[in-house]
Amino acid sequence: MTHGVTINDVAREAGVSISTVSRIINGTAFVADDKRRAVETAMQRLGFQPNYLARTLITGRSMTVGVIAEDIVSPFYADVIRGVEHALLDTPYQPVLNSGHWSTQYETRAIDTLIYRKVDALLLLGSTLGDDTLRDVAGRVPLILFGRRVPGLESHCLTLDQRGAALNATRHLIELGHRRIVHLHGPPGQQDAQERRAGYRDALTGNGLPLHPELELQGDFLEQSAAQALTHLLDARVPFTAVFAGNDQMAAGARLALHRRGLRVPDDVSLIGFDDLPASAFTIPPLTTVRQPTYQIGQALARHALHVLAGEPSSLPDFDLTLILRESTRPLR
Known part of the structure; x- marks a missing residue:
């Protein structure tokens, strides 16, 4: 970086006024694209670095x-x-x-x-x-x-609409014939987790199915919590045929717990996630999930x-x- 370069030097190099350079640095007004490019090129060529602390003091903004x-x-x-x-x-x-x-x-x-x-x-x-x-x-x-x-x-x-999306995901499993559906939900007090859990319950009660508290498992939206919770359920020999995970990361943890017990997805247990993370389309098998943009x-x-x-x-x-x-x-x- 070249030391001692000032805003005056940048203006002279770019062929614009000092006020134009100032507006570009501070983002305080519209500047034509050709002038902006000229100033940015001059700043790069001269190695000019704006004093952001001074700008904050002057403008009241840190950008x-x-x-x-x-x-x-x-x-x-x-x-x-x-x-x-x-x-x-x-x-x-x-x-x-x-x-x-x-x-x-x-x-x-x-x-x-x-x-x-x-x-x-x-x-x-x-x-x-x-x-x-x-x-x-x-x-x-x-x-x-x-x-x-x-x-x-x-x-x-x-x-x-987290609640409505969770209802649709759970209803899809019900339409496939599943009746004992595990829900791995997120942290207590977390708004999205609460709404997805409510949507899961809406789907069950709306289709005349009872709520089973033992099938609602506490997680924290991370893989390990889901793997541990589902492992404990399997150890207790509680029957279920499907899992609705509160997010894709917990779906991955659930898949691992099922795999370690020799249970296949979807042949033995159907699995749905939530979020549609980029990797979810490339798991084996690819994950059914709710897409959030x-x-x-x-x-x-x-x-x-x-x-x-x-x-x-x-x-x-x-x-x-x-x-x-x-x-x-x-x-x-």
Whole structure:
């Protein structure tokens, strides 16, 4: 990097005014594409690096968007984050990532850290915090929520019909003749997990089938929890013919538990997941699951944040959840 290069040098090299260079660096106004390219080329050639701390002090903006997921290494959240990142690529804003780790303590710390670092907006991908706390956060920084609907913040909340999608997935198994269906559900208190569990129960009661508490197994949306829970059920010799897992990762754990007992999917046990992670189409057999458009969701959240920061009207779109039929389910024989 060349030291001592100033904004004046960049303007002279690009053949534009100093104010044009400033607008491009700060993202404060529209600049024609040819001028933007000339300035970016000049900055690269001269090795100019903007002083972002000084810019933050002057403009009151850091040009960053905080993103907190329950777990940023989760395949589900990773694809949402990929959508956020791509939506911000050609803008002055950069994402800053952190994890909440399914913990109110760690999520609160992550929020406080990002606000302290002056992020301009905050995206929460799921949250363990109460509604009052989230409303308080929204009073400190523009807040966009995915997977939570908070009274008073509805216009900045993106939620999907998790309950209806879970009902459809369970009903598919019932239509195939299954009556004793295991449900591996997510963490207690997690909104998506609660709604999917409710949808599972809706499908059973709506088809005149009894609820069996012993078939509702606690998981944490990770593979190991599902493998352990289903192994314990198999050890107890509780009969079942199908499994509806609360997400694809738990479906993978369930598949492992069945495999270790010599049970084949779908010949012996039908299996459905939720999310349609990229790898789910390539398991053996390919997994029947509910598709969530994770990448498009991430893009929509980021674009909404950009509109909010620009003071422009914006609404979050609705997304459909689709049951994707593959080879992991079959009629009961």
